[in-house]
Every structure is written in structure tokens, then in C-alpha cells.
Amino acid sequence: MEDEVRSQSMLDLGRAxxxxxKWIAILAFAGPLAAVLGVLTFMPRLYEAxxxxxxxxxxxxxxxxxxxxxxxxxxxxxxxxxxxxxxARLEELIxxxxxxxxxRRRGSVRxxxxxxxxxxxxxxxxxxxxxxxxPTTVAFAxxxxxxxxxxxxxxxNALARFYVVSNAKKRERQxxxxxxxxxxxxxQTKQTxxxxxxxxxxxxxxxxxxxxxxxxMNMLTIERLYSELRMNRDGQGRLLERQEGAAGAGGGIxxxxxxxxxxxxxxxxxQELTELSTRYTDKYxxxxxxxxxxxxxxxxxxxxxxxxxxxxxxxxxxxxxxxRMANLKAxxxxxxxxxxxxxxxxxxxxxxxxxxxxxxxxxxxxxxLYRSLKQRYEEALLGENVEQQQRGELFRIxxxxxxxxxxxxxRTGRLAALGLMASLGLAALAVMLAEQVDNSFHSLAELRxxxxxxxxxxxxxxxxxxxxxxxxxxLHLLAVSSAIALVVIVGLAWLIAAGxxxxxxxxxxxx
Numbered sequence: 001m002e003d004e005v006r007s008q009s010m011l012d013l014g015r016a017x018x019x020x021x022k023w024i025a026i027l028a029f030a031g032p033l034a035a036v037l038g039v040l041t042f043m044p045r046l047y048e049a050x051x052x053x054x055x056x057x058x059x060x061x062x063x064x065x066x067x068x069x070x071x072x073x074x075x076x077x078x079x080x081x082x083x084x085x086x087x088a089r090l091e092e093l094i095x096x097x098x099x100x101x102x103x104r105r106r107g108s109v110r111x112x113x114x115x116x117x118x119x120x121x122x123x124x125x126x127x128x129x130x131x132x133x134x135p136t137t138v139a140f141a142x143x144x145x146x147x148x149x150x151x152x153x154x155x156x157n158a159l160a161r162f163y164v165v166s167n168a169k170k171r172e173r174q175x176x177x178x179x180x181x182x183x184x185x186x187x188q189t190k191q192t193x194x195x196x197x198x199x200x201x202x203x204x205x206x207x208x209x210x211x212x213x214x215x216x217m218n219m220l221t222i223e224r225l226y227s228e229l230r231m232n233r234d235g236q237g238r239l240l241e242r243q244e245g246a247a248g249a250g251g252g253i254x255x256x257x258x259x260x261x262x263x264x265x266x267x268x269x270x271q272e273l274t275e276l277s278t279r280y281t282d283k284y285x286x287x288x289x290x291x292x293x294x295x296x297x298x299x300x301x302x303x304x305x306x307x308x309x310x311x312x313x314x315x316x317x318x319x320x321x322x323x324r325m326a327n328l329k330a331x332x333x334x335x336x337x338x339x340x341x342x343x344x345x346x347x348x349x350x351x352x353x354x355x356x357x358x359x360x361x362x363x364x365x366x367x368x369l370y371r372s373l374k375q376r377y378e379e380a381l382l383g384e385n386v387e388q389q390q391r392g393e394l395f396r397i398x399x400x401x402x403x404x405x406x407x408x409x410x411r412t413g414r415l416a417a418l419g420l421m422a423s424l425g426l427a428a429l430a431v432m433l434a435e436q437v438d439n440s441f442h443s444l445a446e447l448r449x450x451x452x453x454x455x456x457x458x459x460x461x462x463x464x465x466x467x468x469x470x471x472x473x474x475l476h477l478l479a480v481s482s483a484i485a486l487v488v489i490v491g492l493a494w495l496i497a498a499g500x501x502x503x504x505x506x507x508x509x510x511x
Contacts, residue, residue, distance in 0.1 A: 023432045027482055029423045034486050036419025038493025040412045043504055048408035049148040051160035052399035054139045073137055073393070080166045081122050084159060090116045093158065097151050102499060106253060119145045120159065139398070151405045156401035171393065179380040186377050189370045196363040203359055207352055222342045229335045235311040236328045245327075381448035410507045 018025070055073065083089060090113045096101065100112040126135040139463045144157045146152040163325045280287050434456060498502060 017431065017435065021434050023478060024434050025427040026328070029427035029483075030482070031423075031485065031489055033419055033423035033425050034489045035421070036495055037416065038490040039497040039503075040233065040410065040415055040419075040499040042494045043410055043507075044147050044499055045407035045500060046145045046147060046246050046409040046504055047404040047406075048145045049142055049149070049151045049152040049156040049401035049404055050141050050399075051156050051322050051397060052139060052141050052144040053160055053163055053403040054396045054398045055137055056394045076167065076170060077124070077140070080163055080170070081501060083166060084162060085117050085120065087113055088383045089162075093155060096158075099151065099155070142401075143399075145408060153401045157397075160397050160401070164397060167393075167395045175380070179377065181379040182373060186370070186373045189366060189373055193363075193366045193370050196359070196366050199359055200363050200509055201355060207356075211352060211356060218342050218345050222339060225335050225339045225342065226329065229332065229339070232328055232332050232335060235334070236325065239325055239328065269311055358413075409504055415507065 023440045027395060091109065094104070094109075094112055100115055103112045122140060123143070124137045124140045127138045128135045140163075142156060142163060144152055144159060146155065193309065273287065273294060276284070276287050276290060282288075
């Protein structure tokens with residue numbers, strides 16, 4: 001029962017407050033709501049069109065054709081987007097589609113470019129695959145907001161086509177640049193390789209016979225020359241023995257035949273020992289044997305009685321008297337010179353090998369580089385052909401932009417609801433403030449609550465005709481003032497909202 005009484009008293013109080021403060025509540029509610037609705041009504045409508053572009057990977061297997069274009073899709077897409085937002089490109093779009101005429105009419109092309117830059121958006125769709133560890137772009141959406149729905153769709157489709165064409169051109173230019181660069185490098189490397197080949201050829205011509213790969217042949221030649229030299233000296237020994245035998249029969253020799261032969265043999269052995277010493281050490285068996293044989297012959301010659309000319313003199317006379325001996329001596333000298341020449345080649349081979357290795361190393365390195373560059377150049381030509389036939393990584397428009405039928409901004413329904421709630425709150429706040437400021441008593445209960453003396457009687461308010469006329473005039477004045485205020489509020493809303501793109505953009509971001 002008490003709750004019902006309390007509820008009834010609250011309702012009565014509310015009705016009384018509404019009767020007293022209804023005009024304050026109506027004005028506090030209507031003013032802000034009119035401002036909100038006026039701004040929403042006069043604000044320009046922005047229509048957003050969106051086009052979806054699919055990223056298609058290379059259509060040919062990389063095992064057949066290796067891509068020569070960098071696979072950094074994110075960097076290339078970012079570069080194309082920056083190119084789209086460049087001043088020159090945006091001015092071209094503005095002139096082509098006659099965008100923002102009211103801004104350009106004021107002569108502010110820079111503001112028009114900046115507004116267009118804000119109206120263009122790029123949204124990427126990222127996916128993680130087994131091939132690429134990091135998330136990669138599989139598609140992206142290009143959108144544009146404008147006041148004209150048809151222009152919004154046309155501008156969006158133009159932007160999408162620009163992304164597609166720019167990507168194809170960038171990949172083709174990169175493939176062409178790669179092929180051109182490798183071609184220049186290949187030509188320069190070919191010139192360097194030709195120079196190294198000429199150096200190697202000239203070196204082989206200058207040092208023919210003394211190259212490292214000819215060492216075995218030189219050793220075989222030396223062995224052959226030594227064999228010929230031994231045969232030559234054996235021939236000299238036999239010829240000398242025949243001459244000595246003929247001279248002994250005539251009794252015209254100065255030395256016994258055995259002694260003469262020992263002296264000649266001693267001279268030959270000394271020459272052979274000298275030749276062996278150039279190739280072997282003193283401990284080599286042949287050197288030791290030669291030295292022992294020379295020592296024996298020296299003892300024989302030393303113990304022989306000094307008679308007539310020496311063996312060397314007899315050999316010299318035999319050479320002078322016999323042309324056959326002279327020929328053998330000439331062949332012997334030729335063989336010795338040839339052996340010395342080949343021996344010198346063998347001795348200089350370590351030096352020649354080091355020199356040849358330095359030249360050959362540069363040649364082989366350049367040759368390997370040339371082979372690698374040639375292979376990469378051929379791959380670049382294939383990659384260039386792939387890009388020209390548009391079989392590489394492509395952007396393809398899968399969903400062109402359609403003409404929007406509803407504005408994307410501002411969101412009038414949501415903003416109107418927020419304005420309505422705010423107006424109700426302001427009306428309630430105005431009523432509360434008015435009640436707090438007013439200290440008069442509006443009912444007998446309020447008077448009894450504040451006055452300790454008992455109230456004897458309550459006299460109702462006496463309204464005279466003059467009071468009625470004065471109330472009517474006041475009501476008319478209040479209505480006219482309220483109408484004028486509403487007109488002023490609507491006018492201010494028109495001044496603020498009409499063509500105010502910044503306000504629309506601000507509300508769009510907040511909404």
C-alpha cells in the first residue's frame with residue numbers, strides 16, 4: 001500500500017513538473033534535435049565503391065622457368081600504391097573525372113589532391129600458406145568515396161585497372177632490366193675471358209716445351225738424348241780402338257794401346273760424371289760407380305811410364321785425321337747442348353708452373369663466371385618472355401566496382417538516434433536546473449513541509465482577464481521566438497553542414 005502511494009505521489013510530482021517546465025523541456029529538446037537533424041540533412045552524402053583484385057601467382061612451374069622478377073609482392077604493391085597517391089597521378093584523375101569542382105573553383109588544387117588522397121583506401125587480404133612462411137597478400141580491395149555514386153564507381157575501376165597495368169609494367173621492366181644487365185655483364189666478362197685466353201696462348205707459345213704438362217715429355221727426351229750420347233761415345237771408343245790398332249802394327253805410336261785407351265776412357269768417364277752430377281747426388285749408385293771407375297783409370301794412367309803425347313792429344317789427332325771421329329764429336333756436342341737445354345727447361349719448370357697457375361687461375365675463374373652469367377642470362381630471357389606473355393605473377397580484377405545505391409557516410413540513422421538521445425538528456429538536464437533554481441512553493445504540501453506553523457486555509461489563484469491576455473501574449477511571443485530560434489538553428493546547420501566534407505569525414509571516422 002505504501003509503495004502504491006509513493007508511486008502515485010511521484011507521478012503527481014512528475015505531472016506537476018511537466019506542467020510547470022514543459023516549454024523549457026520542449027525548447028531544450030527541440031533546439032539540439034533540430035541542429036542535429038539539420039546538420040544530417042544538409043551534409044553531403046558520400047558514396048563508396050569498392051573493387052576486388054586477385055593476386056595470381058606465376059602460371060608456369062618454377063622448375064621449368066625460374067622467375068627473374070623479385071617475389072617481394074608487398075614491396076611492389078606498396079610502391080604501386082605510393083605511385084597511385086602521387087600528386088601527378090591524382091591530378092590526372094581529378095581532371096579526367098572532374099572531381100571536387102567546388103574546391104578547384106576556389107583555386108586550391110592542392111586541397112583537391114589531398115582530399116582525393118584521403119578518399120582512396122587499400123585493404124589487403126593476407127593469408128599464410130605452406131610455401132610462404134610469412135603471411136602474404138592473396139587479394140586486395142581498392143575503394144574510393146565521392147559525392148557522385150557513378151563517379152565513385154568509375155574512379156574505383158580506374159584505380160583498379162591502374163594497379164593491374166602498373167604491376168604488369170613493373171614486372172616487365174624489371175625482367176627487361178635484369179636481362180639487359182646480365183647481357184652487359186656477359187659481354188664484359190666475354191672480353192675479359194678473351195684477354196685471359198690470349199694471355200694463356202701467348203704464354204704457351206713463349207714457353208713451349210717448358211710447361212708443367214710437358215715435364216714427362218722432357219724427361220723422356222733427356223733419357224733418349226743420353227742414350228744417343230752413350231751410343232755416340234761407344235762409337236768413338238770403337239773408332240779410337242781401331243785407329244790405335246792400325247797405328248801399333250806400323251810401330252808409330254807413342255803410348256802403349258792399353259794406356260792410350262785408358263786415358264781416352266778416363267776423359268769420357270769424367271764427362272759422364274759431370275752430367276750425372278747435374279741430375280743426381282753424390283750418393284746415387286751410378287755416380288758412386290762412375291767415381292770408382294774414374295779412380296781406377298786414374299791410378300792406371302798415373303802408374304804408366306811417361307811416353308809420347310797424352311791420350312787426349314792422341315784423341316785430338318785422331319779427330320783431326322779421321323772425319324768420322326770429327327762427325328761423332330760434332331754429334332756429341334750437339335747432344336750435350338740439347339741435354340743442357342732440356343735440363344734447363346726441367347729446372348725452370350717450378351717457376352713456370354707457378355706463373356702458369358696464376359694465369360690459368362684467372363682464366364678458369366673468368367671462365368666459370370662467364371658460364372654462370374650465360375646460364376643466368378638465358379634464364380632471364382625466358383623470364384622476360386614469360387612476363388611479356390603475362391604468365392608471371394598477375395593482378396586480376398575479380399569484382400569490379402558497382403554503382404553504390406546507399407551512401408557510405410554519414411550514417412544518418414545512427415547519428416540521428418544519438419542526437420535524439422542527447423536532446424532528451426539536455427531537456428531533462430534543463431528541467432532539473434530550472435527546478436533547482438526556482439525556490440517558490442508550488443503546492444500546499446511543499447508549504448507545510450517548510451513552514452512549522454499550521455496552514456489555516458489555501459486561497460486559489462485569482463486569474464483576471466488582464467492576466468489571461470498577458471499570458472496569451474506571452475505564449476505567442478514564446479512560440480514566435482521558438483520558431484525564429486529553430487529557423488536560426490536550421491540556418492546555422494545549413495551553413496555548417498552544406499558541402500562540409502571535413503565534417504562528413506570526421507563523422508565517418510568516428511562512426
